[in-house]
Amino acid sequence: MTKITPYDPHELGADFAYTVSDEDNGKRLDAVLAGQLDTMSRNRVQTLIKAGEVTVGSRKIIEPKHRVNEGDCIELQLPEAEDPEPQGENIPLAVVFEDDELIVIDKPAGLVVHPGAGNWTGTLVNALIHHCGSSLSGIGGVKRPGIVHRIDKDTSGLLVVAKTDRAHQGLSAQFADHGRSGPLERAYSALVWGAPSSLKGTIDANLARSHANRQKITVVKAAGRHAVTHWKIKDRFGNPEDEPLASLIECRLETGRTHQIRVHMAYAGYPLIGDKDYGSGFKTKINRLEQPLKSIVSRFNRQALHAGLLAFEHPLSGETMRFTSPYPADFSELLHALQKF
Incomplete structure (x- = not known):
């Protein structure tokens, strides 16, 4: 089975291109792509397909289970890598209390607490970085600075966030107890x-x-x-x-x-x-x-x-x-x- 297309995929504006062989005829699109991309998991391939990053014969396909035919040209465009370090965003916060050590927020329903898969921006952490600057505790790591506890995205209500490492340690001990x-x-x-x-x-x-x-x-x-x-x-x-x-x-x-x-x-x-x-x-x-x-x-x-x-x-x-x-x-x-x- 030929693993490399006879043309340069970058000339077509794609990061990867593959012409379906007879061995792959009738197989699922996600299975074929995962078989060609040794460094990419099938779950990752499925995510890219659903995100509209894959075309078959110049037609965008968003169904991983789509069956391909011999001779189909599959093209994959990889999105730019996400910056893993959250950036400050000017998102309004309902601040209930704040001093040099901590801040208490009344979180609205619909606001994710910290960045993660599918929610790299628009989170409470992004809002806190903008509001507090560099004063947030670093114990929670880059993606969760100051976060001592969480509530679900669609749950509303009160959260306390640490602005210093000593406050984070003291609050974490209380929540653990x-x-x-x-x-x-x-x-x-x-x-x-x-x-x-x-x-x-x-x-x-x-x-x-x-x-x-x-x-x-x-x-x-x-x-x-x-x-x-x-x-x-x-x-x-x-x-x-x-x-x-x-x-x-x-x-x-x-x-x-x-x-x-x-x-x-x-x-x-x-x-x-x-x-x-x-x-x-x-x-x-x-x-x-x-x-x-x-x-x-x-x-x-x-x-x-x-x-x-x-x-x-x-x-x-x-x-x-x-x-x-x-x-x-x-x-x-x-x-x-x-x-x-």
Whole structure:
């Protein structure tokens, strides 16, 4: 099989070009390209195809499973390498508190905390670099300067960020202790489908990456990471004579695992409203609602989770710092609609 085309791909404006041989006839585009590019994984090839960087016979193909034919000319244009060091961006920040050691931010839903695959710009870290300059702690590394803890992209609420290494060390120790011996508190408000029969409880269930989907977290009986969520009913919604439609629950974390509240509540049978990853069946529930609640729930395009309380000991002064955040507009609209149901 000929591995090199008889022409220079750079003359065609491509970084790589290959004419499909008879041996590759009928094979998937991603498999053929991965076979020709020894230094590139098949996952990377699939990403480039979906990004529109591959043409077959001068036609852009974005489906990795596209079948190629003998004689097809495949051309690949590699995008310019991303700068791994995040740059400051003038993104508005809701600063709740700031001094020389730390800064407390009220993060809006939709803002990613730090750069990563698919989110190299437009993150909280980019905004912090612009706002704080070189004063951010370097302990978190180039991509996560000052970041002590995180909340999901589509979760709103409070975050504390270290501006000095000594503040980072002190805050990290408190978060690692999970408030067992100090004033650290984290409380979240969640709007969930249904309602537990008890007024409060605890979910103690280990969490691990799902084997079926590495982007998701699942409860596991063995191994995994220890995870504990304490919850308390704040309000129930629906006809008192029927099963509750939904409820407002306060969750407090004893551990801080990825997607912990979302996975734990779904595991208990009360998934968060709007959670497309862990709220299976939410579309069916929405279809049974009456207007205007149906429209309000339908356009709530994120998990209904808000980090409304954050308390910790200032790492230098020793003072207990306590901050609260009001519900954002979309959360308030959903809550009020449920209360009227």
